[in-house]
Amino acid sequence: xxxxxxxxxxxxxxxxxxxxxxxxxxxxxAGAQRRLSKAHVLVCGITGTIAEFCKNIVLAGVGSLTxxxxxxxxxxxxxxxxxxxxxxxxxxxxxxxxxxxDSLKDFNPMVRVSVxxxxxxxxxxxxxxxxxxxxxxxxxxxxxxxxxEFYGKFDVxxxxxxxxxxxxxxxxxxxxxxxxxxFEESISVPWKSxxxxxxxxxxxxxxxxxxxxxEQRKPGELSIADLPAVLKLKKELCEAQSLNESHxxxxxxxxxxxxxxxxxxxxxxxxxxLGQEVIKTISEKGDPVKNFFFFDAMDGKGxxxxxxxxx
Amino acid sequence: xxxxKHLAAVKGAKVLMVGxxxxxCELLKTLALSGFQDIHIIDMDTIEVSxxxxxxxxxxxxxxQSKAKVAREAVLKFRPEISITSYxxxxxxxxxxxxxxxxxxxxxxGLDNLDARRHVNRLCLAADVPLxxxxxxxxxxxxxxxxxxxxxxxxxxxKPAPKTYPVCTITSTPSKFVHCIVxxxxxxxxxxxxxxxxxxxxxxxxSDGASSSEQAEDVFEHRNDExxxxxxxxxxxxxFGYNIEQALSNEETWKNRNRPRPIYSRDVMPNGLGQQNGSxxxxxxxxxxxxxxxxxxxxxxxxxxxxSLMENSRVFLEALKLFFLKRQKLAVEFVTSAANxxxxxxxxxxxxxxxxxxxxxxxxxxxxTTNAIIAGLIVIEAIKVxxxxxxxxxxTYCLEHPARKMLLMPVDPxxxxxxxxxxxxxxxxxxxxxxxxxxxxxxxxxxxxxxxxSLPLIMHGSALLYEVGxxxxxxxxxxxxxxxxxxxxxxxxxVTSGTMLTIEDLQQELSxxxxxxxxxxxxxxxxxxxxxxxxxxxxxxxxQDDKKSTAxxxxxxxxxxxxxxxxxxxxxxxxxRKRKLSEVSEAVNPDIPGVAGSSTRNPEKLELVDDxxxxxxxxxxxxxxxxxxxxx
Numbered sequence: 001x002x003x004x005x006x007x008x009x010x011x012x013x014x015x016x017x018x019x020x021x022x023x024x025x026x027x028x029x030a031g032a033q034r035r036l037s038k039a040h041v042l043v044c045g046i047t048g049t050i051a052e053f054c055k056n057i058v059l060a061g062v063g064s065l066t067x068x069x070x071x072x073x074x075x076x077x078x079x080x081x082x083x084x085x086x087x088x089x090x091x092x093x094x095x096x097x098x099x100x101x102d103s104l105k106d107f108n109p110m111v112r113v114s115v116x117x118x119x120x121x122x123x124x125x126x127x128x129x130x131x132x133x134x135x136x137x138x139x140x141x142x143x144x145x146x147x148x149e150f151y152g153k154f155d156v157x158x159x160x161x162x163x164x165x166x167x168x169x170x171x172x173x174x175x176x177x178x179x180x181x182x183f184e185e186s187i188s189v190p191w192k193s194x195x196x197x198x199x200x201x202x203x204x205x206x207x208x209x210x211x212x213x214x215e216q217r218k219p220g221e222l223s224i225a226d227l228p229a230v231l232k233l234k235k236e237l238c239e240a241q242s243l244n245e246s247h248x249x250x251x252x253x254x255x256x257x258x259x260x261x262x263x264x265x266x267x268x269x270x271x272x273x274l275g276q277e278v279i280k281t282i283s284e285k286g287d288p289v290k291n292f293f294f295f296d297a298m299d300g301k302g303x304x305x306x307x308x309x310x311x
Numbered sequence: 312x313x314x315x316k317h318l319a320a321v322k323g324a325k326v327l328m329v330g331x332x333x334x335x336c337e338l339l340k341t342l343a344l345s346g347f348q349d350i351h352i353i354d355m356d357t358i359e360v361s362x363x364x365x366x367x368x369x370x371x372x373x374x375x376q377s378k379a380k381v382a383r384e385a386v387l388k389f390r391p392e393i394s395i396t397s398y399x400x401x402x403x404x405x406x407x408x409x410x411x412x413x414x415x416x417x418x419x420x421g422l423d424n425l426d427a428r429r430h431v432n433r434l435c436l437a438a439d440v441p442l443x444x445x446x447x448x449x450x451x452x453x454x455x456x457x458x459x460x461x462x463x464x465x466x467x468x469x470k471p472a473p474k475t476y477p478v479c480t481i482t483s484t485p486s487k488f489v490h491c492i493v494x495x496x497x498x499x500x501x502x503x504x505x506x507x508x509x510x511x512x513x514x515x516x517x518s519d520g521a522s523s524s525e526q527a528e529d530v531f532e533h534r535n536d537e538x539x540x541x542x543x544x545x546x547x548x549x550x551f552g553y554n555i556e557q558a559l560s561n562e563e564t565w566k567n568r569n570r571p572r573p574i575y576s577r578d579v580m581p582n583g584l585g586q587q588n589g590s591x592x593x594x595x596x597x598x599x600x601x602x603x604x605x606x607x608x609x610x611x612x613x614x615x616x617x618x619s620l621m622e623n624s625r626v627f628l629e630a631l632k633l634f635f636l637k638r639q640k641l642a643v644e645f646v647t648s649a650a651n652x653x654x655x656x657x658x659x660x661x662x663x664x665x666x667x668x669x670x671x672x673x674x675x676x677x678x679x680t681t682n683a684i685i686a687g688l689i690v691i692e693a694i695k696v697x698x699x700x701x702x703x704x705x706x707t708y709c710l711e712h713p714a715r716k717m718l719l720m721p722v723d724p725x726x727x728x729x730x731x732x733x734x735x736x737x738x739x740x741x742x743x744x745x746x747x748x749x750x751x752x753x754x755x756x757x758x759x760x761x762x763x764x765s766l767p768l769i770m771h772g773s774a775l776l777y778e779v780g781x782x783x784x785x786x787x788x789x790x791x792x793x794x795x796x797x798x799x800x801x802x803x804x805x806v807t808s809g810t811m812l813t814i815e816d817l818q819q820e821l822s823x824x825x826x827x828x829x830x831x832x833x834x835x836x837x838x839x840x841x842x843x844x845x846x847x848x849x850x851x852x853x854x855q856d857d858k859k860s861t862a863x864x865x866x867x868x869x870x871x872x873x874x875x876x877x878x879x880x881x882x883x884x885x886x887x888r889k890r891k892l893s894e895v896s897e898a899v900n901p902d903i904p905g906v907a908g909s910s911t912r913n914p915e916k917l918e919l920v921d922d923x924x925x926x927x928x929x930x931x932x933x934x935x936x937x938x939x940x941x942x943x
Contacts, residue, residue, distance in 0.1 A: 018614065018665075020364050048344070052683060059364055059679045082340050082389050107367050264344035265690035268337060272684035273718065276450065279680070295719060297691050300705045302719025 017110065021061055032283035036061050037110070039282040044068045046096045048080025048262040052271025053278075055083070058104050060279050064112040065104065067097040080262040186291060186307040191241035199305050201294040203248045207234045208256055220260040227257050255298075269295055273302070320697040321346045327415040327440075328352040329402050329431055331378040333677050334421030334445055336368045337686035339382050342419075343390040345690050350393070351415070354379040355401040365679035403430050403765055409820055412438035417696050419689055420444045429733075429763040430819060432457065432465035436734055437820035441696045445685050449678055452685040452709035456692050456724055459734065461701060467728035479836065482513070483558050484568060485657050488650065492670045495649035499550060500642065502531055504634060513550070543628040547576040551652050571657045579624045605629035605644045606664070614665040623651040623661070643668050684709055688719070732762075732846065738811065738824035739846035743799065745807050745829045748841060750777060751795040756840045762823070764816040771812055774804040780817075799827070 021033055039062045043050060046069045058065060071077070073091045078084055083103040084091055091099055097115040104113045187206060194202075211230050212221070222230075230253050238245045273295075277288040292305045326347060328338060331354035342350055356378050358369045368385035369378070377399035387395060400406070402422075412418065412434045420442065422428050428444065435442040435457065442457040444465055457464050480486070481494050498513045530549045533542050555573040558564065605626045611618070618626065627648035630641045647667035654661055662670070688707045695703050705721035714720060730737040741757065750769075754777060758767045769777040777791050799806035806812065808829035815822040826846075833841045 020360065055367055056680050056683060059367055061364070080344055082344055082386075084389065086389050086391060106370065108364075109371075264346075265341055265687045265694070267344070267687070268341055268683040269687035269719070272680040272687070275680040275683075276678075289713075289718070293718065300688070300691065300707055300719065300721030301717055302709075303716050304713045304718055305716065 017061070020108075020110070032285045033061065035283050036063075036279065038063050040064045040066070041278070041282075042066045042068065042116075046071075046077070046081070046100055048264060048267040049271045049274070051081045051083045051100060052268045053274045054100065054104055055107060056271060056275030057278060058107045058111045058113065060275070061108060062111060062282065064114065066114050066116055067101055068116045069095065069097045070117060071096050073099065076261065080264045080267050189307055191243045194307075198247070199292075199294050199303050200247060200249060200252055201296060201303075202292065202305060202307065203243065204252045204256060207237055207248060207253065210237065222257040222260055224254070224258050227254055230257055263297060266295065266297055269302070317694045317698060318346055321694060322348055324416045324693075324697050325349045325414060326351070326693065327412070327418045328421065329418065329427070330354055330421035330423065331366075331382040331397075332356065332362070332421060332423060333365050333679070333682040334447060334685055334689075335378070336366045336382055337679075337683045338419060338421055338689055339386050339395070340368070341686045341690050342693075343386045343393055343395075345694070348393045351396040351398070352379045352383060353398040353400060353402050353407065354382075355399065365677055365682060367679070402427055403818075405818060407434070408818060409434055409437045412440050415440055417693050418442045419693060421686075421689075422446075426763055429466055430765070433733060433816070433819035433821045435459070436464055443689050443692050443696065445689050447677065447681045447685050447709070450681055450709070450711040452681045452688075453706065454685055454688040454692060455706040456696065456704045458696065458701070458704070460727065462704060462724035463727050464731060464734040466733040467725070467731040483561070483564060485653065485659065488654055488659055488662050488667075489670050491650035491653040491657070491659060492646065492667060494653060495646045496671050499649050500646055503546070503631070504642075513554075539632050540628065543631040544576045546631065547624070547627060547652075550649075551575070551656060555656055569658050572655075574620070574652060574656050576624060576628075579621050580628075605633055605641060605648075608633070614668075615663045617661050617663045618648070618651065620652065620655045620661075623648040623655070627652060643671065646671050681709060684719070730846065732823045733821060736824075737846065738826050739844060740826040740828060741842060741844050742828045742830045743842040744831060744833070745799040745827065747798055749796055749798050750802060750806075752840075752842070753799070754795065756842065757825075757844055758814055761844050762814065764814065764819065764821070766816055766818045768815045768817065769812060770815070771802075771804045771806060771810060776802060776804065776806075776812075 017033070017037070041057060041062050041064070043054060043065065046067065054065060054067070072093070072095055073084055077096055078086060081096075081100070083100040084096070085099070085103075095115070101113045101115050104111070191203065207230060208222070211226070211233050212218070214233070215226075215229075231250055234248050234250075234253060235245060237243075238248065270293075273289075273293055277293075280286045280288045289304050290306050290308065292307050293302065294305065295302045324347060326342065326349070328335060328342070328350060329352075331339065331352055335352070335354065339350065339352060354377070357375050358366070358373045358378055358381060360371070360374055362378075363369055363371065363374075366378070368382045373381045377397070379397035379399050383395040383397040387393070398407075403426075418431065418435050418440055420428060420431055422431070432442060432444075436459050439459050441459075442465065443454065444457060445454045446452065455465075456462055481490055481498065485491050485494065502513050531546065533539075537545075552573045552575040555571050559570060559573070606612070606614075609622075609625055609629055611622065611626070626644050630645035630648060634641045634645060644664065647662075647664045650667055650671075651661045653659075688709070692704065692707075704724050706724050708720045708722065710718055710720060727734055729735055732739050741753075743753070754767065754769070758764050758769065766779050767777070768775065768779070776794055778787070783791075794802055806827055808827060810827040812825045812827060813822060814825060825844075830843075833843070
């Protein structure tokens with residue numbers, strides 16, 4: 001396993017590292033800290049949630065972090081992102097990634113934070129966070145304008161959509177070992193094969209994705225006016241998948257089309273879980289969550305669902 | 312939860328944050344992003360290097376500065392338009408009285424110790440301000456909501472007292488490294504560098520049960536003309552040699568145990584060797600406080616190395632010498648070396664400084680991501696509280712491993728405990744020997760330690776027995792001082808079986824009653840205080856020996872067993888259904904002591920766990936770590 005070699009050419013942690021990471025070394029051990037400090041992470045697309053994620057892994061002490069997102073700062077981007085100074089004189093003319101890089105560098109001088117030029121990835125589905133391992137990297141070309149050689153430099157790739165995170169729900173997929181299905185594999189699992197009390201968010205999310213795809217909308221480009229069409233699509237999908245319509249409450253879909261902006265208190269929650277899972281993956285301490293995580297601020301539940309088709 | 316509605320509630324709110332540490336930094340940032348406009352933050356701490364890996368508002372250049380102040384400035388950089396008021400102060404200061412608390416719509420705690428948490432809880436109750444309490448350790452965390460009359464208060468469920476061990480395990484029969492650490496830190500270190508007059512069990516008891524401390528009392532005194540190296544060796548030989556021999560004379564003790572071996576400095580370090588570590592002058596002259604270290608002066612570098620007995624002995628003597636220069640870092644080296652020498656004596660594996668430091672405390676296992684998650688959950692609850700959305704209040708547990716598919720588990724808050732002495736008026740009961748216990752013991756062990764009062768006043772009927780305050784006249788002070796040294800039954804108004812005492816704390820505006828019951832005998836090991844407080848709380852001495860025991864809350868669960876037998880069945884609870892305490896504690900483990908309302912206890916695990924730099928003692932470090940690995 002080439003991956004195991006990542007952290008194994010084991011020089012000792014420096015005294016500076018030991019002092020700084022003292023508390024966390026006590027949680028996950030010096031070996032894990034060494035592996036972290038040799039890992040390279042790529043992030044495509046900056047959101048409030050992703051800002052939280054970046055903060056977490058920079059504090060944890062990954063080797064390097066590369067940011068891709070050429071968009072310039074908008075008021076929307078400011079709203080949930082604490083990495084951007086609110087002074088217009090500072091942010092004018094700079095890209096999101098340049099501003100975030102400057103703040104992140106400051107958090108931990110031992111982490112190399114850099115920016116690659118490029119459009120943020122436009123994933124087929126909103127809010128996908130994929131973690132790829134260097135050994136089984138099979139990013140399909142349509143996700144990216146970069147070649148596989150580019151991705152080959154990274155241990156972890158996090159893909160985030162740029163505008164769609166709602167306060168109601170978020171999800172992530174994680175692929176890091178062979179037995180973790182890819183996102184595409186996961187969503188192709190027939191709905192009727194899921195257990196009876198499967199998360200409603202999962203189905204609702206799929207309906208929204210299909211709607212955006214069919215209407216050629218950008219992720220999150222939705223409003224309450226779309227609700228009738230979304231409900232109609234839900235009915236069709238439920239019929240096709242032999243799923244009782246009550247599994248996707250209309251009220252949930254209504255919330256999803258109404259609130260498409262990030263709800264700031266949810267960002268540290270999703271960004272925190274994602275950070276933890278990435279740290280687990282890199283440090284080889286514990287198995288990452290398999291394989292979907294949902295959080296709904298309405299009921300406060302943070303749920304894990306196995307969407308691999310063979311739970 | 313319509314956006315516009317909570318934005319209005321959030322904008323007009325005035326919130327008080329207590330604590331600018333791990334949770335505090337995350338919380339202040341998230342409050343600012345969420346639209347809060349008027350935030351006050353109290354923290355007495357200054358920034359340390361080991362905070363920087365998760366308290367992301369702080370930089371290397373801020374080390375030594377006020378956490379509250381630096382956190383404020385950092386957040387104002389991305390939200391300059393909001394108002395943040397910082398206080399570099401102790402929340403227990405009299406400035407932060409009930410009137411101060413009444414200014415706020417909600418109080419958010421990101422604290423690191425039980426004492427301050429209880430204090431804030433009482434002020435929130437007195438001021439009738441909702442409190443949101445939180446805590447994390449490693450990947451675990453909790454957020455709870457405390458609203459007077461609606462949900463339980465922070466003290467409705469007993470909180471674990473700091474871990475205590477049977478005295479004889481520490482003084483005579485250590486079997487784990489942690490026992491040696493406790494001995495080195497709480498007994499030896501305290502004896503040498505703490506309050507000399509404090510009673511201390513450092514000396515072993517000889518076979519007739521009499522403490523040998525009478526004749527040995529002056530061993531620990533540094534004689535004026537004594538060479539410091541010689542002094543060190545004298546201490547060394549006394550505690551690792553003579554005391555062990557004393558202990559060995561108790562044949563009874565060693566029937567089923569391995570006999571320890573006395574260690575004398577001359578055996579480990581023949582004179583020549585001991586003299587070699589004379590680099591002290593050079594080091595002592597250094598102005599850099601942080602570079603003074605016995606390790607450094609002995610040329611040892613890696614804190615993860617396990618030192619040999621000889622190395623430990625050298626560190627011990629060197630640290631003892633250097634400590635007279637009052638350098639902090641040496642405490643850890645001293646405790647490590649002393650614990651290791653004792654461990655060697657008892658055939659317990661030695662540990663590195665790094666490991667010893669973790670066990671000895673002042674270190675909490677904090678992870679940035681958990682703090683971030685908890686901060687998000689606090690803000691979600693705060694918004695509900697500000698909207699008075701009572702039916703949606705939740706206490707939320709952040710788990711390391713999913714329980715019923717949940718990593719974040721919300722639970723309905725509990726109702727106030729009708730027999731809570733803090734938020735109800737139920738009297739407590741104190742079993743005590745009124746003929747030989749002094750009032751001082753009651754003040755120290757019960758009123759301060761158990762009831763957590765800082766400015767207590769004790770009344771018997773209308774007679775004042777004791778009081779603390781700045782405005783007392785001299786007669787009163789002398790009178791109270793005299794009372795402290797009297798046994799209860801000989802006080803001016805005698806306290807005997809059946810007496811009802813009233814204890815008040817004027818700052819906390821808390822008053823409670825204690826029913827006195829005379830009792831002749833106490834079990835020295837299980838009831839080391841020589842008194843037992845009951846009613847609301849459990850006796851910690853009983854709790855640690857009996858896994859089944861919990862307080863009157865009625866629920867019992869052994870967290871360690873539920874940890875292994877994790878529920879995998881897919882029982883989803885109906886929304887809104889009130890869960891039973893037992894159900895929760897079964898799924899949620901280990902509970903974070905010092906935080907929420909579950910009464911689950913795992914006596915085998917850790918006691919005080921908090922956000923920041925609070926003492927934590929793992930009873931069994933190795934088993935905790937291996938358990939974690941096994942579960943993953």
